[in-house]
Amino acid sequence: MNYREGVCISTEARINDRIRVPEVRLIGPTAEQIGVVDIDTALRMADEFGLDLVEIAPDAKPPVCKIMDFGKYKYEIAQKAREARQNQTHIIVKEVRMRPKIESHDYETKRAHIEKFLRGGDKVKITMQFRGREQTRPELGYKLLQRLAQDIAEFGFVEFAPKQEGRNMTMVLGPTKRKTEAVAEQKAARKAKADAQAEQTD
Secondary structure, eight states: OEEETTEEEOTTOOBGGGOOOSEEEEEOTTSOEEEEEEHHHHHHHHHHHTOEEEEEETTSSSOEEEEEOHHHHHHHHHHHHHHHHHHOOOOOEEEEEEOTTOOHHHHHHHHHHHHHHHHTTOEEEEEEEOOGGGGGOHHHHHHHHHHHHHHTTTTEEEEEEEEEETTEEEEEEEESSOHHHHHHHHHHHHHHHHHHHHHHHO
């Protein structure tokens, strides 16, 4: 269904001689209200314009029809649907694995990855993996996750607090910025970079 000019248009609308009612409320090709006319008059007017008669509100009394290019209309609807799909934002949950006794440089590398994911508007699941005797010291993993949450506080927040699951402890971080905002900022940054490069080549 699509709403256009205050009435509901079905993509499966009946057109031309498939409209089997004695009279219709007619809308002209430029959205002017023509009024109630018999179906033959409506079909003749559509034919004179070289357009289609499309039933856009079948449940109205009488049904509402509009004179339009139905092929063009269906194409526009398909284009809008395609654009809507392209503009949809999908929040992805990234996963980063760590060990309680992680080396400092490895920690900084993983922290940078997590920050990048959050800046991009995605959620991040941190999985702390305990092996061997590490399983007897879960507080080490908990403290590391708390430290991580503080280190990335500018870009994310703790959506699900650390939770022990067998040999692992997990925590989920959510981005402080919505996915749409992050995507828009990334596009703007890429455009600004491209514009700057273009100025340098001129």
